[in-house]
Amino acid sequence: MVIFLRGGMDGLSLVVPYGDDLYYKRRRRIAVPRSKVHDLDGYFGLNDAAGALLPLYESGRLAIAQLVGHVQASRSHFQSMRHIEEANAEIGTLGSGWIARHLAHTPASGTGPARAIALQSTLPPALQGGPATVPVPSLASFGFRGPASGRSARMACLERMYASAPEPHRSSGVAALGLVHELAAIDFVHRKPAGGAEYPKGKFGRALYETASLIKSRTGVEVIEADFGGWDDHRDLGPTDGAFAARAHELSEALGAFMTDLGDDAERVTILVLSEFGRGAGMNGSGGTSHGRGGTALVLGGAHVQGGRIHGAWPGLGRDQLDNGAIQVTLDVRDLLSETLSHRLGTSNLDAVLPGHSPTPLGILSRPSKWSGTEVPFI
Numbered sequence: 001m002v003i004f005l006r007g008g009m010d011g012l013s014l015v016v017p018y019g020d021d022l023y024y025k026r027r028r029r030i031a032v033p034r035s036k037v038h039d040l041d042g043y044f045g046l047n048d049a050a051g052a053l054l055p056l057y058e059s060g061r062l063a064i065a066q067l068v069g070h071v072q073a074s075r076s077h078f079q080s081m082r083h084i085e086e087a088n089a090e091i092g093t094l095g096s097g098w099i100a101r102h103l104a105h106t107p108a109s110g111t112g113p114a115r116a117i118a119l120q121s122t123l124p125p126a127l128q129g130g131p132a133t134v135p136v137p138s139l140a141s142f143g144f145r146g147p148a149s150g151r152s153a154r155m156a157c158l159e160r161m162y163a164s165a166p167e168p169h170r171s172s173g174v175a176a177l178g179l180v181h182e183l184a185a186i187d188f189v190h191r192k193p194a195g196g197a198e199y200p201k202g203k204f205g206r207a208l209y210e211t212a213s214l215i216k217s218r219t220g221v222e223v224i225e226a227d228f229g230g231w232d233d234h235r236d237l238g239p240t241d242g243a244f245a246a247r248a249h250e251l252s253e254a255l256g257a258f259m260t261d262l263g264d265d266a267e268r269v270t271i272l273v274l275s276e277f278g279r280g281a282g283m284n285g286s287g288g289t290s291h292g293r294g295g296t297a298l299v300l301g302g303a304h305v306q307g308g309r310i311h312g313a314w315p316g317l318g319r320d321q322l323d324n325g326a327i328q329v330t331l332d333v334r335d336l337l338s339e340t341l342s343h344r345l346g347t348s349n350l351d352a353v354l355p356g357h358s359p360t361p362l363g364i365l366s367r368p369s370k371w372s373g374t375e376v377p378f379i
Contacts, residue, residue, distance in 0.1 A: 001272070002224070002225045002379060003228060005275040006077075007233075007275070008077065008080075009231040009275035014047055018037045030237045031239075040310060044066075047239060047240070048240070049245035049248040055256070060303075061307050065296070066313075067293075067294030067312050069295055075291035079091065088356075098341075099127050100131075101130070103133065103223075104129070106347055113132065113174065114176070114221055115223065116221065116222060117134055117221055118133070118225045119139070119224065119227070134179055140210055193257065200253045204226070204228050204250060205250070208258040215378060216265060234288040234289070236287050236288060266302040272336070277292055278292040278295035282325060303366075304368065305365060332360070343368075345379065
């Protein structure tokens with residue numbers, strides 16, 4: 001599962017460099033106090049607002065990657081999102097996203113009608129151009145509106161229409177119509193989460209609950225993408241008791257419930273949590289942060305995640321170590337995507353999916369012993 005934190009999530013407020021006095025000098029009124037930090041490695045600590053992530057980190061099911069981003073320097077939301085989701089140096093030259101290219105160059109692992117779902121009304125750039133990819137705002141309510149008495153007739157009419165349509169309309173339409181049938185057989189409303197998991201109320205918690213229901217049903221869906229927006233904190237950051245803290249709490253509670261609910265299914269699931277960039281190292285004049293460069297990514301899953309560790313080179317917060325006031329990118333996001341593709345999704349042709357990129361091994365994800373049946377990984 002790919003979760004995109006749109007707006008530029010402030011990694012310094014989530015995974016806090018509390019061991020560095022420069023952090024407190026630069027952030028002044030918006031620094032997370034040491035009393036509100038859970039130590040991770042003696043230098044970095046987890047914001048107490050995201051405390052639900054701590055058991056996942058301590059049990060090795062959560063890895064943290066620092067200073068992740070695209071090497072193309074941009075502090076534009078639009079450009080940075082496109083760089084990461086297309087995973088290409090030149091925006092728009094490939095006409096597709098990294099997940100879409102993976103699907104186009106890799107045989108389907110299941111027999112279902114849809115291979116990838118975006119939990120929104122339109123396909124995000126990462127999925128654009130891919131086969132059997134469908135935007136679905138709500139898995140529980142995906143289907144035909146209107147009187148039930150005419151539903152079968154409307155479905156039959158659309159099936160005939162798309163059967164003779166040219167590509168890419170035919171495959172997209174057939175996938176969407178088939179998905180209506182497939183999702184109708186899954187209980188997205190009354191299923192009780194496993195392990196006593198309690199999802200937070202709200203759209204994001206609901207999305208993860210529905211995704212867990214889908215994963216447990218063993219459909220042919222291979223990839224789910226979900227957005228969690230609102231992270232553009234130019235004013236009144238509130239890292240411990242304000243807007244940021246509320247979002248960090250919702251994110252961590254939802255991820256914690258999701259992992260608990262998955263149970264053994266977490267062994268075949270990989271969750272990437274990404275944002276387009278991090279924020280400035282210091283506080284701006286409005287009690288917030290400016291657009292930055294290197295950000296924080298989370299990787300969750302089963303034993304295949306080399307968790308309980310913070311990955312990536314950290315240059316420090318000194319003036320000479322910053323990129324025009326922001327922490328530089330030291331971990332190319334394409335290396336993280338490459339490891340996910342090759343180690344978890346069985347992509348054999350990385351050159352076609354990430355053209356022009358020579359990946360650097362990160363050691364965040366391990367390879368499975370085999371690819372078969374229900375062991376086929378899901379992201």
